[in-house]
Amino acid sequence: MALKIVDACVSCHACAAVCPSEAIYKGESHFKINPRKCTECEDDYAEQQCASICPIEGAILLSSGEWANPQGSLTGIPPERLAEAMREIQAR
Numbered sequence: 001m002a003l004k005i006v007d008a009c010v011s012c013h014a015c016a017a018v019c020p021s022e023a024i025y026k027g028e029s030h031f032k033i034n035p036r037k038c039t040e041c042e043d044d045y046a047e048q049q050c051a052s053i054c055p056i057e058g059a060i061l062l063s064s065g066e067w068a069n070p071q072g073s074l075t076g077i078p079p080e081r082l083a084e085a086m087r088e089i090q091a092r
Contacts, residue, residue: 002035003048003068004061015050015060024050 002023005015009030016024016031021044023037033050040063041048051060051068057075060068071079 001040001042001063002038003033003040003050003063004035005031005033005050006059006061008056008059010056010059012055014053014055018049018053020044020049 005024007030011026011030013031016026020041021037021039023034023039024031025034026032045052048060048062048068051062054060054069055074057069057071057073058067062068067073072082075082077085
C-alpha cells in the first residue's frame with residue numbers, strides 16, 4: 001500500500017511538507033514516495049495529504065491505480081473540453 005508520484009511532478013515541495021509519515025523525498029527528476037514509509041495517511045487523515053495539496057493534475061497515483069487528482073479535477077475543465085479548447089487555440 002503506497003502512493004506514487006509520477007514524472008508529471010514539478011517538484012514544488014508542497015507534498016513533502018505535509019506528509020505525516022515523511023515518505024516523500026526528492027529524486028533525481030522529481031519527488032518520489034518511499035513505499036515502505038507511505039501509509040496513504042490511513043488512520044491519520046480522511047484523505048491523502050500529498051494529493052490534497054498537489055497543484056498538478058495526474059501527478060500522484062493511488063495504490064488502486066487511479067489518479068489522486070485526475071485531469072479536470074483541479075481546473076474544473078473536463079478533459080474533452082480542454083482538448084477541444086486546445087485545438088481551437090492551435091488553429092489560430
